[in-house]
Amino acid sequence: MTVGIIISMPGALAERVGCFVAEGSCDSRSDVIRDGLRAQEVRKEEHPARIAANRDDLQACLKGEFVIMEEGLRRYHAFMEERRLGRKTAA
DSSP, X not given: OOOOXXXXXXXXXXHHXXXXXXXXXXXXXXXXXXXXXXXXXXXXXXXXXXXXXXXXXXXXXXXXXXXXXXXXXXXXXHHHHHHHHHHHHHO
16 A cells, blocks of 8 residues: 655755656655665664674674783884894894
C-alpha cells in the first residue's frame, strides 16, 4: 500500500533531491527519499557491529605495555641511537 505524504525541507536539500533525479540516479523525488531511508536503516543495523569492532580493536591496543612518557622517550632515543650506530658500522 502506498501512502502519500508531504514533507518540508530546506531549499538546498530540495535542489540536491532534484539533482539525483536529473542525473538519473533515481527515477523520482520519491525514489530519492526511499533510497535515503533504506540507507539509514542499513546504517542503523550496522552500527552495533561497528561499535563492537571498534571496542575489540581498542581492547587489543590496550593489551600492550604502558610506560610513563619519560621512559617512552628514553626508549625511543635509545632505539634511534642504535639505528644511527647500525648505519655507521654497515657503511
